Amino acid sequence: MMRAIMIRTVAALAGLAAATGAAAALQDASPLPDGAADALESGLAAMREREFETAIDQFDQVLDEAKNHPEANYFTGLAYAYLEDDKKAEKFLKRAVKARATFLEARERLALVHLSRGDPDKAKTQLESLMELREGCAPEICDEAYVDRADRAIRKVEDALAAAE
Numbered sequence: 540m541m542r543a544i545m546i547r548t549v550a551a552l553a554g555l556a557a558a559t560g561a562a563a564a565l566q567d568a569s570p571l572p573d574g575a576a577d578a579l580e581s582g583l584a585a586m587r588e589r590e591f592e593t594a595i596d597q598f599d600q601v602l603d604e605a606k607n608h609p610e611a612n613y614f615t616g617l618a619y620a621y622l623e624d625d626k627k628a629e630k631f632l633k634r635a636v637k638a639r640a641t642f643l644e645a646r647e648r649l650a651l652v653h654l655s656r657g658d659p660d661k662a663k664t665q666l667e668s669l670m671e672l673r674e675g676c677a678p679e680i681c682d683e684a685y686v687d688r689a690d691r692a693i694r695k696v697e698d699a700l701a702a703a704e
Contacts, residue, residue: 575600575604575605575611579610579614582597586614591622592622595619610635612632617648620651625656626656628652629656632649636649643672643685646669647692650669666697666700673690
């Protein structure tokens with residue numbers, strides 16, 4: 540089940556990047572030093588092709604220049620999760636969440652990785668954080684898309700926790 544969820548997530552994110560270009564797909568992304576943006580785009584292209592080791596190599600180039608870049612850490616974690624290396628996935632997803640506490644996708648994926656590693660308590664902590672982010676979304680702060688995404692993330696983690704019990 541975790542592998543199917545991963546494939547759908549990667550396909551959705553990579554498809555978004557393919558349809559709009561990496562820069563538009565990551566319009567709220569943290570700025571990158573010169574040169575690292577090309578590596579990020581190359582990594583996203585490798586993700587679309589399901590070449591996860593190549594993607595990790597590209598994202599590593601980004602992280603060499605910007606260690607705490609939330610999106611590069613997130614996509615690196617996502618690639619490791621797809622390769623079923625949950626320990627490394629957890630490391631990079633934690634970095635993404637630390638760099639941007641409101642990063643819904645990173646919190647959702649981190650919760651699922653915690654479940655995969657047999658730690659439902661840590662997954663519940665991420666669920667609580669997602670719920671707090673959702674509850675703190677006043678109309679003047681969060682747009683409808685963010686609220687909808689938060690709701691989907693909460694449901695996905697709740698469903699995964701229920702299935703794990």
